[in-house]
Amino acid sequence: MAQKPLSNIPPQDSGNLTASACGTTRISVLLPMPFAGPFDYRAPADMDLQPGDIVVAPLGKRQETGVVWDATSTLPADLAPPVTEKKVDASRLRPIVCRLDLPPLSAELRQFIDWVAAYTLTPPGMVLAMTLRLHMRAAPTPTMGWAMAEHPALETLRLTPARQKVLDLLADGNHRTTTDITNATGVSAGVVKGLANAGVLRPVSLGPERPFGQPDAHYNPPVLEGAQQSAAVALRQTVAENRFSVTLLEGVTGSGKTEIYLEAIAACLEQGKQALILLPEIALSAQWMERFSRRFGVQPAVWHSEIGQRARRLTWLGAADGSASVIVGARSALFLPFHHLGLIIVDEEHEALFKQEEGVIYNARDMAVVRGRLARFPVVVVSATPSLETLANVEAGRYRHLVLPTRHGGAELPETRVLDLRDHPPPRGLFLSPELVEDIGATLERREQVMLFLNRRGYAPLTLCRSCGHRMECPHCTAWLVEHRNRKVLSCHYCDHTEPMPPTCPQCGSEHSLTAIGPGIERITEEARQLFPDARVLVMSSDTLGGPAATAEAVAKISRRDVDLIIGTQIVAKGWHFPHLTLVGVVDADLGLGGADLRAGERTIQLLHQVAGRAGRASSPGRVILQSYAPEHPVMQALLSGDFDAFMQQEAAQRKPGFWPPYGRLAALIVSADTAVAADEAAAQLGRTAPYGEGIQVLGPAPAPLAVLRGRHRRRLLLRTHRNIAVQPILRRWLGMVNLARNAKVDVDIDPVSFL
Ligand code: ADP
Ligand code: ZN
Ligand code: ZN
Numbered sequence: 001m002a003q004k005p006l007s008n009i010p011p012q013d014s015g016n017l018t019a020s021a022c023g024t025t026r027i028s029v030l031l032p033m034p035f036a037g038p039f040d041y042r043a044p045a046d047m048d049l050q051p052g053d054i055v056v057a058p059l060g061k062r063q064e065t066g067v068v069w070d071a072t073s074t075l076p077a078d079l080a081p082p083v084t085e086k087k088v089d090a091s092r093l094r095p096i097v098c099r100l101d102l103p104p105l106s107a108e109l110r111q112f113i114d115w116v117a118a119y120t121l122t123p124p125g126m127v128l129a130m131t132l133r134l135h136m137r138a139a140p141t142p143t144m145g146w147a148m149a150e151h152p153a154l155e156t157l158r159l160t161p162a163r164q165k166v167l168d169l170l171a172d173g174n175h176r177t178t179t180d181i182t183n184a185t186g187v188s189a190g191v192v193k194g195l196a197n198a199g200v201l202r203p204v205s206l207g208p209e210r211p212f213g214q215p216d217a218h219y220n221p222p223v224l225e226g227a228q229q230s231a232a233v234a235l236r237q238t239v240a241e242n243r244f245s246v247t248l249l250e251g252v253t254g255s256g257k258t259e260i261y262l263e264a265i266a267a268c269l270e271q272g273k274q275a276l277i278l279l280p281e282i283a284l285s286a287q288w289m290e291r292f293s294r295r296f297g298v299q300p301a302v303w304h305s306e307i308g309q310r311a312r313r314l315t316w317l318g319a320a321d322g323s324a325s326v327i328v329g330a331r332s333a334l335f336l337p338f339h340h341l342g343l344i345i346v347d348e349e350h351e352a353l354f355k356q357e358e359g360v361i362y363n364a365r366d367m368a369v370v371r372g373r374l375a376r377f378p379v380v381v382v383s384a385t386p387s388l389e390t391l392a393n394v395e396a397g398r399y400r401h402l403v404l405p406t407r408h409g410g411a412e413l414p415e416t417r418v419l420d421l422r423d424h425p426p427p428r429g430l431f432l433s434p435e436l437v438e439d440i441g442a443t444l445e446r447r448e449q450v451m452l453f454l455n456r457r458g459y460a461p462l463t464l465c466r467s468c469g470h471r472m473e474c475p476h477c478t479a480w481l482v483e484h485r486n487r488k489v490l491s492c493h494y495c496d497h498t499e500p501m502p503p504t505c506p507q508c509g510s511e512h513s514l515t516a517i518g519p520g521i522e523r524i525t526e527e528a529r530q531l532f533p534d535a536r537v538l539v540m541s542s543d544t545l546g547g548p549a550a551t552a553e554a555v556a557k558i559s560r561r562d563v564d565l566i567i568g569t570q571i572v573a574k575g576w577h578f579p580h581l582t583l584v585g586v587v588d589a590d591l592g593l594g595g596a597d598l599r600a601g602e603r604t605i606q607l608l609h610q611v612a613g614r615a616g617r618a619s620s621p622g623r624v625i626l627q628s629y630a631p632e633h634p635v636m637q638a639l640l641s642g643d644f645d646a647f648m649q650q651e652a653a654q655r656k657p658g659f660w661p662p663y664g665r666l667a668a669l670i671v672s673a674d675t676a677v678a679a680d681e682a683a684a685q686l687g688r689t690a691p692y693g694e695g696i697q698v699l700g701p702a703p704a705p706l707a708v709l710r711g712r713h714r715r716r717l718l719l720r721t722h723r724n725i726a727v728q729p730i731l732r733r734w735l736g737m738v739n740l741a742r743n744a745k746v747d748v749d750i751d752p753v754s755f756l
Contacts, residue, residue: 014203025049026093029057030113032129037081038069049096052133056097063097067105067128067319074111078726079118088133090376103320106336106624109374110347113335115374116266116367121731121748122360130335130360134312145169145177145204152200157719162187165549166195172299174213175204177722186549193308211314212324213298217266220295224263228256231402232263236381237398239343241265244373248349248394249382251404254411258288258575260404261345264294264380269296269325271376273342277328278364278573280351285328286552287576292328298695303329303336306547331356331364336369342377344368348575349381349390350606355753364752372641385606388599388651392662407617414584414615414622416640420632430527431519434583436625437531443583444535444564451566452524453573453611454587457493458691459485459523463501472514476628478707484543485522495710524587525567532565540568554568573610579618585613589626589636596705597755598660602651605635609644659695661751667719667727668752670704672712673744682744683715689737691730693720706756716755 027049028038041057043049053068057685073080113131148170159165165185170176176184177193195201224232225350233247238247261277268275276283279285282304293299299314301324316338318324318755322339331354334344346354346365354364365381366389372379381390381399393399407413424433432440432452440450460483463472474492481490490496504511516523525539537553545551551571558562560580566572566581592604608626616622628636639645656663669686672678679732683701690698700717707714718735721727731748739745 003635009050022103026090026237027096028069028071028127028324029055029066029096029615030069031057031059031064031125032132033064033125034123035125036123038124040088040093042090042095044095047096049099050104052106052110054100056093056100056105058710065132066166067110067132070107070110070114073114073116074654075118079728079731081118083703103262103317103337103339106339108371109335109337111374112367112371112430115370116360116362116727117475118359119370120362121728122749123402125716126360127335130332131337133332133335134309134316146181146196146201147175147204148173149202153198155201157198157200158418160191162191162421163195166191169201170201172293174299175211178309178372180311183306183308184549186547192273192407193226202625212301212318215269215292215296215298215300215326217269217296218295221257221263222295224256224257224259224406227404227406228260228408230545231404232667234400235260235264236267238378238380239264239271241378242271242342242376243378244376244388245378245400246372246393246398247378247380247402248386248390249402249404250386251381251384252407252413253384253575253610254407254577255384255404255620256408256616257384257404258291258347259380259408260402261347264343264345264378265326265331266296268343268735270682271342274297274319274324275326275343275345276320276333276336276338276341276368277326277347278331278333278354279328279344280330280348280353280369282330284329285574286548287555288328292326295577296326303327303333305330305332316545334364334368334547341375344372344377344379346379346381347383349383350385350387350602352603352617357749359756361747361749363753366751387606387611388602388648388655389662391648392652402532411617411619412621413642414612414624416624416626416642418628418636418640419633420587420625420631421629426604431483431524431587432527432531432585433627436627436649439583440528440532440565444532446582448583449558449561449564449566449578449581450535450585451568451572451581451584451611451614452528452585452587453568453577454521454524455570455591456482456520457481457484457522457543457569458491458587460518460520462517463490464515464517465505465507465510466515467510467513468505468508470501470505476711477709478705482520483516486543494706497580519737521567521569526566528567536562537565537567538563540566540571542569542571547573565601570607572614573607576614578614579625580619580620581614582622584615584624585627586611586624589628589639590630590633593630593633593635598655599753601635601646605638605644605647608639608649614672618707658687659675659720662723663725664723665721665725666752667731668749668755669717669719670747670749671701671715671717671744672709672747673741674712675743676713678741678744679713680738682738683717685738685740686717686734686746689734690717691734695725696730697721718752 025043026040029041030038049068050736051068051070056063113127117127169184178189180548181192182189249257265275301318303315319336319338345370349365354463369379394401419435424435426433443450462480463483468543472490474497476483476497477492477494479494482493484491489498505513561580592602613622666687671683687701697720700713704714
């Protein structure tokens with residue numbers, strides 16, 4: 001969608017206050033709830049209200065926080081929902097209760113919220129709810145916190161690992177509450193108290209006013225070389241232009257992309273504006289935070305779902321009053337009420353994690369571009385393996401393109417080999433080919449680190465009865481149960497169903513007949529431990545790493561070389577920098593190529609390239625071994641040759657003729673109901689009323705690959721149009737025509753990423 005020209009947005013509306021003859025002032029207020037639009041209220045005579053003001057309004061018997069909204073829409077015609085004129089009589093309007101003492105939402109943000117709502121076919125209040133995601137009426141929060149003592153008696157301190165964590169955290173000079181400290185480090189409150197008693201921490205009062213350090217653009221600039229230098233100059237210029245543009249910063253892993261976009265942030269700070277960096281998994285970004293403070297002298301403000309209430313409030317206010325000049329966050333940070341945002345960076349722009357799949361279904365990468373366009377500032381999207389959407393925008397001249405062709409400091413890209421498992425099969429019941437095992441052994445002998453990658457949690461993806469063939473399935477989903485041997489359970493990866501491993505086959509009653517089929521990382525870990533009993537093994541998956549603190553600790557261990565063999569799921573593929581890691585083994589390179597996903601090939605190559613990029617990031621060269629049963633597959637061939645461009649050109653050539661994205665538009669309708677019959681009935685109704693016409697096509701209905709999910713029966717339809725036909729008006733008309741049973745529901749997913 002990022003390509004969509006956002007034409008004809010009229011200049012900002014002057015306001016929405018209309019005084020009527022009898023002296024009441026009608027205002028509309030958007031409440032953060034799934035209503036079709038704003039409601040009308042009366043502004044009491046003594047209350048001077050402007051669009052954007054955050055107010056408390058009566059709703060039934062309750063009072064709700066909402067925002068004074070614009071009376072007229074500023075949306076382009078093809079997005080604007082139809083207007084329904086049904087004005088409540090002025091005499092019946094209820095008065096606003098009060099205005100909250102909070103910075104008002106800017107016209108740009110209000111426009112953005114309306115735009116996202118219209119584009120995703122979501123009630124605008126649901127989008128507003130992403131902006132108002134805190135207790136707006138809460139009193140200012142605790143004011144007692146901790147700082148390092150002026151002269152901490154460190155020599156005499158008994159330094160436990162827990163205490164060290166606290167000291168590391170506070171070393172940046174910021175003041176924090178006990179809760180902030182325990183959240184960030186995972187230590188108990190007792191540890192903090194102990195440090196205070198030992199005179200290492202001193203109590204400080206935390207004024208809520210200026211909790212954020214000011215990043216210093218000139219604190220520690222890097223020395224840039226060749227292509228880095230010219231990319232940085234170009235990006236700085238882009239920021240200095242001070243208008244909307246999108247730039248793709250592309251470069252192989254380790255080429256210095258982060259270093260370069262930090263320069264764009266420096267340029268933005270020099271202009272006195274705020275910058276936002278979106279990362280796909282902010283909770284995993286300890287190394288990133290460190291780099292930021294090395295460059296700018298302080299930590300940035302952080303925004304994601306796991307920061308505490310106090311941090312949430314401070315960051316929100318810091319965004320709104322401009323005192324938080326740099327915010328790094330997950331996709332939801334896009335809806336913060338920035339005071340003067342001047343730049344958004346979307347790092348790893350190809351990541352599917354930028355797509356929110358529940359509630360408001362939106363892609364943060366694309367909506368970042370929309371926000372930049374509406375508020376007229378530059379957006380930079382960053383990747384080693386850009387999405388086809390972004391590449392198509394570059395090709396069409398809509399996006400600028402900066403390329404860093406080589407790794408920093410002469411480090412070479414890893415040498416890749418595809419190991420044909422048909423020629424080099426693992427021993428029966430095992431999953432590592434002897435060739436790979438030999439290579440791991442030799443690498444460990446050289447005291448270098450090895451990483452084994454398998455994107456599957458648990459012990460085995462399928463449990464099968466050898467006597468009767470029964471497969472252990474989730475009772476609520478169309479999915480196999482995954483064995484987690486460490487926890488001795490079978491668990492569904494699509495809902496929260498978990499059950500103990502049954503002692504006998506539930507179908508035929510045979511004993512000892514249930515067999516694990518296929519590997520998950522627990523099983524690979526078991527195999528690796530047997531092969532390399534002396535290696536120090538670290539398992540990295542969401543099961544073993546509880547939160548940001550545990551992840552940071554794991555990463556620190558790897559950097560300190562306290563680990564020889566790392567075994568992990570996609571967590572290990574993130575942008576980590578492990579200088580002593582020289583061999584990466586991909587246990588099942590074919591995983592992810594099956595299935596009906598439009599982007600299966602693209603996804604696989606992006607993920608595997610990212611994993612491979614962990615190897616050989618310093619002076620020793622790295623190697624990557626991909627175990628595959630399909631070495632001739634274009635994905636394997638592209639990983640071998642390193643010719644990502646050629647692969648993407650092939651992808652483009654395959655998608656163009658059928659008008660698949662990005663060469664056409666796509667929307668998915670997911671019909672769900674509590675019975676299969678009801679789901680079929682609803683899907684059939686949508687099928688009968690499906691739109692048609694030149695450049696418009698509806699595929700389906702068909703059972704979704706996850707035909708049952710959490711007990712709901714699911715059917716899918718796809719609406720595909722030529723690029724010049726917007727799907728929103730078509731969908732509005734279509735959905736307006738059907739009359740679904742009460743237990744059936746349709747979810748609309750514009751620009752779908754998941755096809756489950
Ligand atoms: P990418 O984001 O492209 O993977 P990074 O920005 O993480 O690359 O750079 C890889 C490594 O090289 C990092 O440790 C980074 O600090 C270092 N590096 C990159 N460019 C420079 C530079 N000009 N000077 C010093 N170190 C650099
Ligand atoms: Zn059986
Ligand atoms: Zn389930």
